[in-house]
Structure formats: structure tokens, C-alpha cells
Amino acid sequence: MNPDAHTIWRGPRWALAILLAALGMLGPFSIDTYLPAFAGIARSIGASPAEMQQTLSAYLFGFAFMNLFHGALSDSFGRRPVVLTGLAVFTAASIGCALASSIGTLVLFRALQGLSTGAGIVVSRAVIRDMFPPDQAQRMMSQVTIFFGVAPALAPMVGGWLFVHADWHSIFWLLAAIGVLLFTANWRYLPETLHLDHRQPFNPRHLMRGYLALGSSPRFLLLALASGVPFNGMFLYVLSAPAFLGEHMGLAPTEFFWFFMLTIGGIMGGAWTSGRLAGRIEPKRQIRYGFSVMLSMSLLNLVTNLLWTPQPWWALPPLGLFAFGWALMVPVVTLMVLDLFPERRGMASSLQAFIGSTANGLVAGVIAPLVMHSTAALAVTSTLLMSVGLVAWRVVRHRWPETGRAHAH
Numbered sequence: 001m002n003p004d005a006h007t008i009w010r011g012p013r014w015a016l017a018i019l020l021a022a023l024g025m026l027g028p029f030s031i032d033t034y035l036p037a038f039a040g041i042a043r044s045i046g047a048s049p050a051e052m053q054q055t056l057s058a059y060l061f062g063f064a065f066m067n068l069f070h071g072a073l074s075d076s077f078g079r080r081p082v083v084l085t086g087l088a089v090f091t092a093a094s095i096g097c098a099l100a101s102s103i104g105t106l107v108l109f110r111a112l113q114g115l116s117t118g119a120g121i122v123v124s125r126a127v128i129r130d131m132f133p134p135d136q137a138q139r140m141m142s143q144v145t146i147f148f149g150v151a152p153a154l155a156p157m158v159g160g161w162l163f164v165h166a167d168w169h170s171i172f173w174l175l176a177a178i179g180v181l182l183f184t185a186n187w188r189y190l191p192e193t194l195h196l197d198h199r200q201p202f203n204p205r206h207l208m209r210g211y212l213a214l215g216s217s218p219r220f221l222l223l224a225l226a227s228g229v230p231f232n233g234m235f236l237y238v239l240s241a242p243a244f245l246g247e248h249m250g251l252a253p254t255e256f257f258w259f260f261m262l263t264i265g266g267i268m269g270g271a272w273t274s275g276r277l278a279g280r281i282e283p284k285r286q287i288r289y290g291f292s293v294m295l296s297m298s299l300l301n302l303v304t305n306l307l308w309t310p311q312p313w314w315a316l317p318p319l320g321l322f323a324f325g326w327a328l329m330v331p332v333v334t335l336m337v338l339d340l341f342p343e344r345r346g347m348a349s350s351l352q353a354f355i356g357s358t359a360n361g362l363v364a365g366v367i368a369p370l371v372m373h374s375t376a377a378l379a380v381t382s383t384l385l386m387s388v389g390l391v392a393w394r395v396v397r398h399r400w401p402e403t404g405r406a407h408a409h
Contacts, residue, residue: 086119284404290329
């Protein structure tokens with residue numbers, strides 16, 4: 001934690017939370033906003049479905065790759081320059097997407113978007129731990145989690161509305177406008193939270209030592225899996241929404257909002273509860289509660305979909321409760337990841353985001369297309385994705401029983 005934290009930010013804490021939450025939601029929001037316009041974009045620029053899929057893959061792999069470096073750069077040069085550079089590149093890339101007239105150009109600028117958006121979520125986590133002691137950091141992380149989880153559910157609704165009422169170009173003009181707004185706000189208000197004494201040398205040998213230390217730490221990797229993979233148990237359904245809601249549930253596009261409202265409500269409720277529990281119960285208990293909710297909802301979802309033809313009234317609520325469980329536990333696990341290597345919090349945030357975004361990319365590009373044909377297959381896959389995180393957490397608790405008894409300071 002920065003020893004001068006109390007003098008760096010003099011405004012209300014909720015204002016900093018909003019600023020960091022907006023940075024955190026930019027990446028997931030940009031992934032999904034244009035999904036409802038896939039077919040329209042393909043017709044407009046003469047692209048095939050496979051070529052359109054490349055625009056998503058280019059973004060996701062650019063996002064995952066650059067996540068490895070945003071945090072390390074911020075550990076050396078400071079949090080503020082990395083955020084502002086990322087926002088400037090994102091804005092330019094969004095304008096490029098809006099003006100694209102060929103699939104090659106669109107893929108190029110989507111990749112550039114992906115390379116830049118990770119700066120927000122990676123650095124915002126490090127800023128939180130720079131500024132606040134553990135319990136307060138958990139409350140702040142919970143508020144950021146609300147926006148991070150809401151963004152993938154809200155984005156398709158915003159993008160679909162713009163596509164219907166304007167055209168697909170308007171989606172990217174909106175992203176460019178958001179980039180300008182965030183750049184302006186962060187230029188004016190985001191303080192530099194990395195203390196000069198905490199900066200790390202920027203040279204290849206020092207960086208490789210850091211990556212080797214984190215990448216060879218079993219506890220770090222297991223905690224990163226516990227925080228990053230279970231999200232996909234819900235994200236799988238977001239990615240499969242047209243098939244899941246339209247074909248299997250028989251809902252009209254105007255009725256999709258029920259699913260998104262349930263998942264958004266679950267995330268907001270879980271994150272709010274996580275913030276309320278900060279400092280009141282041990283972190284390990286809160287994580288156990290979160291995984292218990294996700295496990296019970298996954299099993300309920302699995303059994304009911306195997307036994308009966310799904311109906312919206314009973315098939316959708318377990319997904320919202322699953323989202324509640326995820327948002328309840330993920331702020332706590334995220335802080336544990338950052339506190340394992342307090343001198344390299346930016347790098348730790350980078351690697352954590354890399355693991356999560358790589359999982360998201362595999363689910364979006366490989367897994368979802370294979371299982372969206374069947375609600376039973378979706379339920380099985382969602383349960384397996386959640387189980388990766390659950391098993392990782394149980395191994396951590398078994399090998400390092402002290403984990404979760406108290407936050408590191």
C-alpha cells in the first residue's frame with residue numbers, strides 16, 4: 001500500500017470507485033457490444049461467418065496477450081501513464097473499426113482494441129491495493145466487480161439496440177466516445193498511486209525473474225484459476241444467448257432482457273454482499289459461501305436440464321443465483337492473488353487477467369460453439385467450468401491451510 005495514500009485522493013471514495021469500475025468494465029463491454037450485429041456487419045462488408053469469428057478471436061487474443069504486460073509496465077512507469085496510453089489507443093482503434101470497409105481492416109483494429117483495453121482492468125486492481133488496506137480494498141473491489149460482471153450482460157443489449165435503430169458503425173462510434181470520456185476523466189482525476197520507492201526496474205532480466213517467480217508459484221496459479229475460470233460458467237450462457245434464449249427457450253429477442261436482468265441482479269447482489277461482509281467474516285468463509293452457491297445452482301441446473309425440457313421460468317433463475325455466488329467470492333480471491341507478491345501487484349494483476357481472459361477466449365472461440373446446440377450440454381459445460389475453480393480453491397486450502405484466514409497487509 002502507498003504510505004501517502006490518504007493524501008493522494010481527497011475526493012469521496014465512491015467517486016474513485018466509479019472511475020476504477022468504468023476502467024474495469026471497458027474490456028468486457030467492448031468484447032460483446034457488437035455481437036448482435038455479427039450478421040449485419042458480415043453482409044455490409046462481404047465477410048463470411050468464419051471471417052467474422054476472426055474479429056472476435058483477434059480481440060480476445062490481443063486482450064489476453066497484452067494483459068501479460070500492462071501490469072509490469074505500470075509497476076515500472078506508474079499506473080497513470082499506462083491507463084492513459086491504453087485509453088488513447090483504444091479510442092483510435094474504435095474509430096478505425098467504425099470506418100472499416102473490409103474484414104481485414106476490421107480484424108486489425110479489433111486486435112488493436114484488444115491489445116489496449118486490458119490496461120483498465122489490470123491497472124485498476126493494482127490501484128485499489130495501492131490505495132486501501134485489505135478490508136477497505138475488498139469493499140472497493142466488490143464495487144468494481146459489479147461493473148465488470150454487468151458489462152458482458154449489458155453490452156449485447158446496448159449493441160443490439162444501436163444496430164436496430166442506427167447501424168453497426170454506431171456501435172464502434174459509441175465505444176470511441178466512451179474512450180474519449182474515460183481518457184478525459186482519468187486525465188483530470190486519476191492520481192498516480194504507485195509510490196516512487198515501489199517502482200520496479202524496467203529491464204528484460206528483472207521482468208523475466210518476476211514472471212518466473214509468479215508463474216512457478218502453485219498457489220498463485222491455483223488462486224488465479226479459482227478467480228478467473230468460474231466466471232465462464234455464466235459467460236458461456238451470455239455467449240450462447242441467441243441459441244439458448246431464442247432456440248431453446250423460445251424467447252423473442254425483445255424478451256432476452258429477462259436473462260440479462262437476472263444475471264445482472266445476481267452480480268450486483270453478490271458484489272454488494274461481498275462488500276458488506278468485508279472485515280466481518282474470514283475471507284475463506286466468504287469464498288466457501290460463494291462456491292457453495294455456485295455448486296448448488298450448477299447441480300440444480302444440470303439435473304433439471306437432463307430430466308426435463310427447459311422452460312424459462314425455472315431455467316433462468318439458477319443462472320442469476322450462480323452469478324450471485326461468483327460475485328460473492330471473486331473480490332476476495334482477487335485480493336489474495338495481488339497480496340501474494342505485494343512488490344509486484346501490477347504484474348500479479350496482469351497474469352491473473354491473462355489467465356482469466358485466456359479462459360474467456362477459449363470458451364468464446366472453441367467451447368461455446370460446440371455446446372450451444374443443447375441445454376444439457378450447456379449445463380454440463382457450465383458445471384465443469386465452475387468445478388475448475390472449486391477444485392483449485394480446495395487444493396489451495398489443503399496445501400496452504402493459512403490461506404484465507406486474514407488478508408495480507
